[in-house]
Amino acid sequence: MKKHNFYAGPAILPREVMRQASKACINFADMGLSILEISHRSPQFAAVLEEAEALTRELLDINDDYAVLFLTGGASSQFYMAAMNLLAADGTACYVDTGAWSTKAIKEAKHFGNIEVLASSKDKNYNNIPKRYKVPADATYLHLTSNNTIFGTQHHWWPDTEVPFVCDMSSDIFSRPIDVSRFGMIYAGAQKNLGPAGATLVIIRKDLLGKVEREIPTMLDYKTHIAKGSAFNTPPAFPIYVSMLTMRWIKSKGGVAEMAKKNKSKAGLLYREIDSNPLFVGTAAKKDRSLMNVTFLLTKPELEKEFLEMCAAEGCVGVKGHRSVGGFRASIYNAMPRKSVKVLTEVMQALAAKHA
Amino acid sequence: MKKHNFYAGPAILPREVMRQASKACINFADMGLSILEISHRSPQFAAVLEEAEALTRELLDINDDYAVLFLTGGASSQFYMAAMNLLAADGTACYVDTGAWSTKAIKEAKHFGNIEVLASSKDKNYNNIPKRYKVPADATYLHLTSNNTIFGTQHHWWPDTEVPFVCDMSSDIFSRPIDVSRFGMIYAGAQKNLGPAGATLVIIRKDLLGKVEREIPTMLDYKTHIAKGSAFNTPPAFPIYVSMLTMRWIKSKGGVAEMAKKNKSKAGLLYREIDSNPLFVGTAAKKDRSLMNVTFLLTKPELEKEFLEMCAAEGCVGVKGHRSVGGFRASIYNAMPRKSVKVLTEVMQALAAKHA
Numbered sequence: 001m002k003k004h005n006f007y008a009g010p011a012i013l014p015r016e017v018m019r020q021a022s023k024a025c026i027n028f029a030d031m032g033l034s035i036l037e038i039s040h041r042s043p044q045f046a047a048v049l050e051e052a053e054a055l056t057r058e059l060l061d062i063n064d065d066y067a068v069l070f071l072t073g074g075a076s077s078q079f080y081m082a083a084m085n086l087l088a089a090d091g092t093a094c095y096v097d098t099g100a101w102s103t104k105a106i107k108e109a110k111h112f113g114n115i116e117v118l119a120s121s122k123d124k125n126y127n128n129i130p131k132r133y134k135v136p137a138d139a140t141y142l143h144l145t146s147n148n149t150i151f152g153t154q155h156h157w158w159p160d161t162e163v164p165f166v167c168d169m170s171s172d173i174f175s176r177p178i179d180v181s182r183f184g185m186i187y188a189g190a191q192k193n194l195g196p197a198g199a200t201l202v203i204i205r206k207d208l209l210g211k212v213e214r215e216i217p218t219m220l221d222y223k224t225h226i227a228k229g230s231a232f233n234t235p236p237a238f239p240i241y242v243s244m245l246t247m248r249w250i251k252s253k254g255g256v257a258e259m260a261k262k263n264k265s266k267a268g269l270l271y272r273e274i275d276s277n278p279l280f281v282g283t284a285a286k287k288d289r290s291l292m293n294v295t296f297l298l299t300k301p302e303l304e305k306e307f308l309e310m311c312a313a314e315g316c317v318g319v320k321g322h323r324s325v326g327g328f329r330a331s332i333y334n335a336m337p338r339k340s341v342k343v344l345t346e347v348m349q350a351l352a353a354k355h356a
Numbered sequence: 357m358k359k360h361n362f363y364a365g366p367a368i369l370p371r372e373v374m375r376q377a378s379k380a381c382i383n384f385a386d387m388g389l390s391i392l393e394i395s396h397r398s399p400q401f402a403a404v405l406e407e408a409e410a411l412t413r414e415l416l417d418i419n420d421d422y423a424v425l426f427l428t429g430g431a432s433s434q435f436y437m438a439a440m441n442l443l444a445a446d447g448t449a450c451y452v453d454t455g456a457w458s459t460k461a462i463k464e465a466k467h468f469g470n471i472e473v474l475a476s477s478k479d480k481n482y483n484n485i486p487k488r489y490k491v492p493a494d495a496t497y498l499h500l501t502s503n504n505t506i507f508g509t510q511h512h513w514w515p516d517t518e519v520p521f522v523c524d525m526s527s528d529i530f531s532r533p534i535d536v537s538r539f540g541m542i543y544a545g546a547q548k549n550l551g552p553a554g555a556t557l558v559i560i561r562k563d564l565l566g567k568v569e570r571e572i573p574t575m576l577d578y579k580t581h582i583a584k585g586s587a588f589n590t591p592p593a594f595p596i597y598v599s600m601l602t603m604r605w606i607k608s609k610g611g612v613a614e615m616a617k618k619n620k621s622k623a624g625l626l627y628r629e630i631d632s633n634p635l636f637v638g639t640a641a642k643k644d645r646s647l648m649n650v651t652f653l654l655t656k657p658e659l660e661k662e663f664l665e666m667c668a669a670e671g672c673v674g675v676k677g678h679r680s681v682g683g684f685r686a687s688i689y690n691a692m693p694r695k696s697v698k699v700l701t702e703v704m705q706a707l708a709a710k711h712a
Contacts, residue, residue: 003387010590018390023378036551037367039363077575196393236592237366237552
């Protein structure tokens with residue numbers, strides 16, 4: 001049976017990317033060897049790293065003021081590395097708390113300097129993105145989480161400030177165009193729109209580095225990885241390769257502007273169903289709704305088991321919501337076909353018809 | 357043409373492991389989904405993590421005093437994490453310097469406490485493992501690098517001390533039985549005997565943890581990963597899966613004792629050729645020769661190009677030596693068939709015959 005993969009992450013990747021990845025496990029670049037067993041110093045893998053960086057720059061329109069790195073450790077490692085590298089012990093960084101990931105970012109940054117939480121939507125169980133706050137002009141950076149996988153909210157605007165943003169874009173990078181010049185640093189675990197778990201993308205304005213006094217272990221210093229082109233140590237070769245394949249796919253489909261158009265259309269389809277179907281209700285404030293993770297509840301919670309069984313019968317997997325919100329979550333990243341979203345809305349309609 | 361993969365790392369893995377990995381990229385565990393796109397919280401991936409830990413314990417005979425973790429960041433991250441977690445600011449850790457990796461481990465540990473380098477073979481370009489040194493009884497740990505990929509040396513004995521060893525086994529783990537009870541901690545980047553780049557195995561005696569005062573970011577604290585069974589954050593799912601497949605293969609072939617027997621036989625074949633062929637000479641002291649990385653030079657260096665061309669013509673790849681030693685290096689990890697080593701020795705014989 002055809003599966004419709006609504007997992008929040010690791011998440012759906014394009015079918016053709018998975019086919020290419022599968023082939024490379026046997027014979028990569030006509031070497032007669034698997035990509036799993038070749039030196040990261042081989043010209044063939046060096047070409048992968050180079051293309052991954054070039055595609056990142058091309059797709060997001062990133063200039064040479066910025067370094068593009070492929071690291072490990074996920075966004076969870078960037079929570080502390082960002083502050084460790086950018087925030088002086090007597091400096092202040094500002095954070096906006098939009099959910100579980102922001103909360104963790106705040107916690108880890110506190111090891112390194114003063115952290116000021118400018119706003120939080122915690123009192124509303126993070127159902128919105130706080131809007132009314134003022135960013136102190138002398139802050140080192142303003143940390144934002146662009147998309148909140150758990151709570152189904154997303155930044156559709158950026159604060160008006162000269163302070164550079166440090167932004168966790170794990171779950172919506174490459175889903176839409178962004179003006180990189182507004183950002184001091186962007187980081188993203190690969191395992192949503194980019195690739196499989198195991199690679200972490202970091203985009204950082206080089207002039208922000210080298211300004212803190214603390215000792216930083218070599219592996220945790222962004223300057224190390226910039227100097228060595230993400231190959232100071234053995235990089236996570238296969239996750240980077242698959243990420244590169246995904247970027248090739250994005251480019252072949254028209255780039256991030258085209259992704260944004262399709263993502264809007266897919267999310268529109270699902271939100272319209274939620275808003276018109278008497279059995280469902282969305283959890284996020286309408287103007288902050290995520291185009292990546294659509295969170296919704298049943299108006300008759302007793303139908304949950306039945307709905308999930310109907311989803312499973314149609315091949316829709318990964319629809320159960322996160323325990324912090326309950327209900328359901330449909331993650332509809334770049335690689336999710338509109339057809340699959342349609343299947344889910346049809347299940348929702350069938351449930352409503354049954355209980356009309 | 358059949359390739360014989362002598363790369364030092366990422367390195368050869370069993371053919372059947374690569375075939376299984378390739379299949380899992382399309383359809384994993386009959387889910388109708390790729391392993392690259394499923395949740396790390398799915399029961400199917402949870403089973404992979406569980407089996408990976410269980411196989412590590414079974415193959416190396418590890419009891420419950422030890423935690424078994426699958427992390428990211430490679431051995432390069434363990435260089436600082438080991439000291440950060442184990443070494444108090446006023447404590448002393450002892451290191452033996454056996455090459456490039458030991459040197460890096462020493463450098464990174466110095467951020468966290470007193471580091472005493474008990475012995476070094478640097479004056480002989482690391483062609484041997486230092487033997488005559490005394491370990492102070494009050495040292496927190498003694499750090500060793502069990503196998504030196506670059507210099508072709510390996511520990512075939514362990515120092516006589518009560519001080520627990522912290523050991524970088526990146527390049528010979530699972531190649532032979534070890535008495536884990538001698539070790540406080542063992543760490544290994546996966547990309548030699550275990551799997552593809554991107555996963556890092558850490559085996560640690562739990563009672564050694566929680567004894568330092570410093571603040572440790574959550575992701576860098578071994579206790580975090582122990583508490584969450586290596587799934588505090590999204591683990592590098594595919595590299596862990598392939599590592600698990602490799603461990604299944606090791607088990608099916610008779611375990612690490614059988615690996616050791618085969619490794620001795622393969623290395624013996626190659627060292628005998630080096631010792632009997634007038635054109636070649638080994639670089640490592642005989643009693644410290646590595647069974648994993650065989651380093652050797654030409655007695656007539658002017659034949660280097662010709663030799664490498666002859667290797668390439670027979671499908672032998674990755675034979676060029678590291679710049680720190682020059683000459684050649686044949687890495688013959690667990691998955692390297694004896695047949696492939698034979699092919700290399702035949703090329704060496706052909707070169708000698710040509711220039712007799």
